[in-house]
Amino acid sequence: MSLRLNNLVVTHGGKVLVETAQLDFEPGRPVTIVGESGSGKSLLAHAIMGTLPANLTARGTLTVDGHSYDVSDQANRRRLWGRTMSLLPQEPVLALDPTMRAGEQVAEGALTFTADKRGARRAADALLSSLGLRQATRAFPHTLSGGMAQRVAFAAATIGGAPVLIADEPSKGLDQRARADLAELLRSHLKGGGILLTITHDLDLARELGGEVLVMKDAHVVEQGAAGQVLAQPVHPYTRRLLGAEPSHWRHPWMRGPLDAAEWADAEHGRQVESEGTLLVSGEGLTKSFGGQQLFSNLSFDVRAGERIALSGPSGSGKTTLGNILLRLLPPDAGTVQHSDALKGGRLQKLYQDPALAFPARIPLKDSLGDVVRRHRLERDRLEELMGLLGLAPELLQRRPGQISGGELQRLAIIRSMLLEPALVFADEPTSRLDLITQEETVRCLMEQVDRLDCALVLVTHDDGLAAAVTTRSIPLGVTPPLTLPQLQVTGG
Known part of the structure; x- marks a missing residue:
């Protein structure tokens, strides 16, 4: 499996929202894109999937296992959804259907669902149980915690066996234990030769995933390299500003010393x-x-x-x-x-x-x-x-x-x-x-x-x-x- 994105440009009304040259994604090596809101991170992910909002214009080429796709044609990658590429969306509680139980939503993602609904449901139940959610198969999304909803969404995105997984702000609103569990989930996708692209503003998640990190600002990638290098010894001033915004680095007049x-x-x-x-x-x-x-x-x-x-x-x-x-x-x-x-x-x-x-x-x-x-x-x-x-x-x-x-x-x-x-x-x-x-x-x-x-x-x-x-x-x-x-x-x- 190989994935390459060439010369992507996403615009709205003449304003450039994303502009990148060549990005390569290798099996088994996670790629994480970090940056502040509005930098273009999520738009890049949706341009790859072919799920950009209709009011945006895109151009460029996506090559998947030697097959090229013009990203300006949003429909040409739909046949890849679930089979070759899958998306783990932001806010899983909102992305999941509130009227469907967790097990049924996961079962719908199985490639055999149309022909063998019973078998797909058994596979969904087994996958959810293996993720510690045996009791949640009959639950509705609104009854789940943030971490549980994220695991249900992960199961729904991966049950079809798609080798390319794009995770868009997956740790938003999760506590530290749930984030560690999420990082392990995402890394598990790489063990069978999968490709993982994660979009996040969570630098701790980027550190846990490792691999390669790309830093985006104002529609462009301003720095990239090994996670250990970029997140420890950044070169670009913006990356240094981003790292300096972590609470452990704050120095403000209103801050007080801790209790003894x-x-x-x-x-x-x-x-x-x-x-x-x-x-x-x-x-x-x-x-x-x-x-x-x-x-x-x-x-x-x-x-x-x-x-x-x-x-x-x-x-x-x-x-x-x-x-x-x-x-x-x-x-x-x-x-x-x-x-x-x-x-x-x-x-x-x-x-x-x-x-x-x-x-x-x-x-x-x-x-x-x-x-x-x-x-x-x-x-x-x-x-x-x-x-x-x-x-x-x-x-x-x-x-x-x-x-x-x-x-x-x-x-x-x-x-x-x-x-x-x-x-x-x-x-x-x-x-x-x-x-x-x-x-x-x-x-x-x-x-x-x-x-x-x-x-x-x-x-x-x-x-x-x-x-x-x-x-x-x-x-x-x-x-x-x-x-x-x-x-x-x-x-x-």
Whole structure:
């Protein structure tokens, strides 16, 4: 199996979105493309697959095992889908059909499905079981954790035996254990001589996969080479900036030193570390179960003014649930939560993981934010001041949520919460879907405001590096057992 992409150019209205010379993909050697959002990474992958949006124009040549395909013809590679090339898409929970059970969706990808549905279903059940998902074959996508949904999507993409696998931002929203499991899944595709192209902004995933790394910026590949070389000793200034945006490299005035060992031990056992700040939230004996699984039991801790606390742990461990209980948006099975009067009048705010779900989709942003200003009788100048402080152009407010980037929308969510000068902000994975550079800019915007107001922060995150950079103590939840993988074989082509 061989794959070569020659002279690819993707344009929209005369603007170049992707432009590359020659890219070769070898069996058994992973290729990972990294870069910030908008650099052209995903468009390159979809140009190979023939799944570009209809409003984009592409030219160039794709050669697969000696057969050449004009990439301007989107339909000429459809016969390769599932047999020769397969795509592991972004956001598997959204990509999977919400009306179909997991096993059936995987079975549909088997090449024998039309002729032998029963045999395809048996193969799907066996594959899902080998991936640790025996109990999930009858489950619907919305009931699965992020890591489980990703494994179902992997099974659906690979059951047909396609030797070329393209993974588009596969680790988005996954915790570190699930990401390690994902890396092992992807590497397993290479063992039978498969070709793997991964698109990601997750540098840790790129390190785990190894092989070759390509760095994209503004539609072009600006640096490429062995992963160990590019990600340890980069040459291009942009690559150095990208690596410098990892939380372990941050140096900002709002950052605080970590607690000492004794204080961390107290914090990890849920005991309150000595603090001079006003008590804002007190949780006593909190217990919660979901779906027959106990998430946490008899957990007690306080949140005081100015504190920065991380709720950490793998997907499904109860981080968001605990945060919502502290906000009194969800009742505990046992225990009590008390709020200080300092949180009245909108001074308790929440930042959501996906800011697009926190704004009305069909309403211009100026109206959404204007409602807050009017409801709380705020000065309009305050909104304009915050727009300037967070580096956003006023004309963005004329657009709807879907018409601006995720980083811009998250900064607008920060502005909306800071309009009320909160005493406590609960930030639920606010940057897990952002690239590293956008994440650093967004967190800087948030923390400068938190620091200015001496506001308490409760951060839900599965990123230990981000937690260490932003918070001073952590409350860990849950343990995920490691995933044992079978030896998957690649066939077909």
